[in-house]
Amino acid sequence: MLALVVGVVLVVLVGSFALVWRDAGSSKASLTDGRPDRPQPSATATPSATPTGPTKAERVALDQALDGRKDALAKLAGKAQAQTRKRAAQASAQASARASARASATAAPRATFVFAEFNVQGASHRGNVPQRSRNALTLLNRSGATVAALQEFAGANRRAFFGAANGRWSEASLGVKSYEADNAILWRSDTWTLVKGETRTYPYFGGAQRRMPRVLLQNKQTGAQVWFASYHNAASCCGHANSAKWRRVAVGKQVADANALRAATKQPLIVAGDMNDRREYFCDMGPRAAMHSADGSTASGGCRVAPRPWIDWVMGTSDVSFTDYVRENSGFVRASSDHPFLTTTVTVGG
Numbered sequence: 001m002l003a004l005v006v007g008v009v010l011v012v013l014v015g016s017f018a019l020v021w022r023d024a025g026s027s028k029a030s031l032t033d034g035r036p037d038r039p040q041p042s043a044t045a046t047p048s049a050t051p052t053g054p055t056k057a058e059r060v061a062l063d064q065a066l067d068g069r070k071d072a073l074a075k076l077a078g079k080a081q082a083q084t085r086k087r088a089a090q091a092s093a094q095a096s097a098r099a100s101a102r103a104s105a106t107a108a109p110r111a112t113f114v115f116a117e118f119n120v121q122g123a124s125h126r127g128n129v130p131q132r133s134r135n136a137l138t139l140l141n142r143s144g145a146t147v148a149a150l151q152e153f154a155g156a157n158r159r160a161f162f163g164a165a166n167g168r169w170s171e172a173s174l175g176v177k178s179y180e181a182d183n184a185i186l187w188r189s190d191t192w193t194l195v196k197g198e199t200r201t202y203p204y205f206g207g208a209q210r211r212m213p214r215v216l217l218q219n220k221q222t223g224a225q226v227w228f229a230s231y232h233n234a235a236s237c238c239g240h241a242n243s244a245k246w247r248r249v250a251v252g253k254q255v256a257d258a259n260a261l262r263a264a265t266k267q268p269l270i271v272a273g274d275m276n277d278r279r280e281y282f283c284d285m286g287p288r289a290a291m292h293s294a295d296g297s298t299a300s301g302g303c304r305v306a307p308r309p310w311i312d313w314v315m316g317t318s319d320v321s322f323t324d325y326v327r328e329n330s331g332f333v334r335a336s337s338d339h340p341f342l343t344t345t346v347t348v349g350g
Helices: 001-031 056-106 127-143 155-165 243-265 279-289
Strands: 110-121 145-151 169-171 184-188 193-201 209-221 225-232 269-274 291-293 310-319 321-327 339-348
Touching: 001 110, 110 127, 110 155, 110 310, 127 145, 127 155, 127 339, 145 225, 145 269, 155 169, 155 321, 184 209, 184 225, 193 225, 209 310, 225 243, 243 269, 243 279, 279 291, 279 310, 310 321
Parallel strands: 110 145, 225 269
Antiparallel strands: 110 339, 145 184, 169 184, 193 209, 209 225, 269 310, 291 310, 321 339
16 A cells, blocks of 8 residues: 555656656647748847756745655554554454463363362271361361362261251262271362262282272362362282282272373372372382372482472372462371371462
């Protein structure tokens, strides 16, 4: 558009300039050419002067006309450039808006929440179950947790806990047998809703198979979806000194399950539980399942375990962020269980 405007103006200028000079030349020709038709001057006539071109006044007028048209051309060019810049800015803004909309449409919903891990010490190991179960509920409510993984959450512990919870906490009914129901994922009923619940089978004492829970929850406010699993690997105690073998088998299956779930869903996964191993557990699970721990242990560049690791773990996939990790072992916690109470702030999604 700018090139067309400039071209038109140049044509006008050149044409005007040619007309002026043509008129001047024509005047000169009319005085000097066509001698046969021109009357012969008398002997007494005074010969007229021969024209030599535009006068000074005419040249000044011509220059002024050219300058005026140059100014007009400059103004037209400036307007064209301004319009071009404006259209370019509008196109850039529209492209940026479209890119932002596409990014928002594809980004996973975001959620930040507190997660807790606690082996509540089952009724078969310690008495005073009603009070200790109420203590566990107090710890969860006081921490601000909205999702929790529990172990040794046996029948008596479960009944006492939900009897005091007044419907504020929920658990998936997965149809497991009573002796398999020691592990649980709980969530605040006002914050999360169950999308899917299932179990995975792992060896426990003596290789006996136990089904353990894995659930997909959706945040009611943001729509973010997260998988949670609660595991309890066999301890080397209680007449089962060879449990290290079964822990290795269990971790191998847990790695395979984590990788298969991630490949199928691409969704965040948090694995928590009493794994009954410290460094050995993380260095087996972390690198092979591409997971890191809430305590700061990482598999990036190898196996780097945080100082003073414990047998209770909270693990997350790469799209899970952990902050504010706390391992509480206060008098109140010790009155409730023989395990510490773990909490961490979790962020998932865009």
